[in-house]
Amino acid sequence: MALISLTNVSKTYPPAERGGERVIAIDDVTLDIEKGDVYGIIGYSGAGKSTLVRLINALERTTSGAIRIDGRDMTALPERDVRRIRLGIGMIFQQFNLFNSKTVFNNIAYPLRVAGADKKTIASRVDELLSFVGLTDKARNYPEQLSGGQKQRVGIARALAASPSILLADEATSALDPETTSEVLALLKRVNTEFGITIVVITHEMDVIQTLATKVAVMDAGRIVERGDVFEVFSNPQQASSKRFVSTVVQGVPSRDEVLTLRQRHRGRIVTFSFRDGDVSQSVVFAELARANVGFEIVYGGINDIQGQVFGHLTLALSGAATNQEEALTNIRSHITVTEAGL
Numbered sequence: 600m601a602l603i604s605l606t607n608v609s610k611t612y613p614p615a616e617r618g619g620e621r622v623i624a625i626d627d628v629t630l631d632i633e634k635g636d637v638y639g640i641i642g643y644s645g646a647g648k649s650t651l652v653r654l655i656n657a658l659e660r661t662t663s664g665a666i667r668i669d670g671r672d673m674t675a676l677p678e679r680d681v682r683r684i685r686l687g688i689g690m691i692f693q694q695f696n697l698f699n700s701k702t703v704f705n706n707i708a709y710p711l712r713v714a715g716a717d718k719k720t721i722a723s724r725v726d727e728l729l730s731f732v733g734l735t736d737k738a739r740n741y742p743e744q745l746s747g748g749q750k751q752r753v754g755i756a757r758a759l760a761a762s763p764s765i766l767l768a769d770e771a772t773s774a775l776d777p778e779t780t781s782e783v784l785a786l787l788k789r790v791n792t793e794f795g796i797t798i799v800v801i802t803h804e805m806d807v808i809q810t811l812a813t814k815v816a817v818m819d820a821g822r823i824v825e826r827g828d829v830f831e832v833f834s835n836p837q838q839a840s841s842k843r844f845v846s847t848v849v850q851g852v853p854s855r856d857e858v859l860t861l862r863q864r865h866r867g868r869i870v871t872f873s874f875r876d877g878d879v880s881q882s883v884v885f886a887e888l889a890r891a892n893v894g895f896e897i898v899y900g901g902i903n904d905i906q907g908q909v910f911g912h913l914t915l916a917l918s919g920a921a922t923n924q925e926e927a928l929t930n931i932r933s934h935i936t937v938t939e940a941g942l
């Protein structure tokens with residue numbers, strides 16, 4: 600049984616003004632997240648990612664459909680029971696949402712106090728968490744005395760205080776610089792592997808997906824348009840909208856504007872070859888081009904590594920007779936994916 604299970608979930612908001620349209624933020628989403636998963640939710644701004652997470656946390660109620668946490672339907676339970684289940688779900692945010700008037704110690708202690716834990720239990724649990732996030736020496740400091748990365752580490756410690764089985768992370772590293780992002784991602788990885796906590800991460804950052812997520816769902820206009828293993832979805836997206844989104848975050852795919860510039864610079868046909876671990880080597884492409892007497896220039900490219908599995912894209916401007924180019928591309932297409940750049 601999935602730890603988090605959404606069945607035909609929809610969420611609509613009333614129109615912002617009289618006579619306006621209702622906003623369909625989530626549109627008939629069915630999704631299973633298994634215990635131990637790190638599930639990435641990605642997609643353009645406004646796709647419905649944050650709403651989805653607020654529904655999982657029951658901070659908002661669904662318009663229709665069921666959300667089960669460990670088999671219990673949150674949408675059918677009274678508020679008292681929902682509150683108890685919510686204690687088992689930690690949450691971290693882009694802007695950290697710490698209490699600025701409380702010390703680091705008291706921020707982390709807060710959920711334990713709300714749950715009615717005694718002083719001794721609180722002290723030992725907070726010490727344990729401070730040590731886990733590497734901030735033992737900051738216990739008496741206030742949030743404003745901390746760097747962004749340190750604040751997020753406090754956020755993580757606070758989210759873990761009540762020993763949740765699920766951690767929801769809404770753009771948790773988007774306000775951090777790349778180095779600090781790596782540190783926080785490494786910490787989240789440990790949260791998953793050492794404590795077995797299931798993590799749902801909303802992000803628009805490739806780093807987060809690359810280093811942390813095991814599975815991913817791509818959202819577009821309130822729907823999940825594609826889902827699955829991270830490497831599969833990123834190296835070979837199937838749906839037009841996920842192709843579009845993925846191409847904006849992976850290395851090596853020229854954007855539409857870049858393709859326009861490439862077309863101004865090069866007269867020939869411009870094609871992108873996509874390689875994945877386990878495919879034939881790039882030398883097959885060059886051999887087929889040479890065999891058909893097709894000239895080329897390498898005009899764009901890049902490699903992506905997703906937890907040890909590699910895929911990449913190479914864009915070439917071709918020259919030579921059109922029939923020769925077609926013959927070479929037909930042969931290459933039997934080995935790897937070939938797309939006309941910009942399509």
Ligand SMILES: Nc1ncnc2c1ncn2[C@@H]1O[C@H](COP(=O)(O)OP(=O)(O)OP(=O)(O)O)[C@@H](O)[C@H]1O
Nearest residue numbers: 612613622623624643644645646647648649650651
């Ligand atoms: N409380 C609300 N009232 C009305 N409309 C809302 C509300 N919350 C979200 N929406 C709308 O629902 C849609 C989905 O919003 P949501 O914040 O979930 O998207 P998102 O994918 O998280 O975007 P972002 O990446 O920008 O945070 C948007 O059209 C948004 O305007």
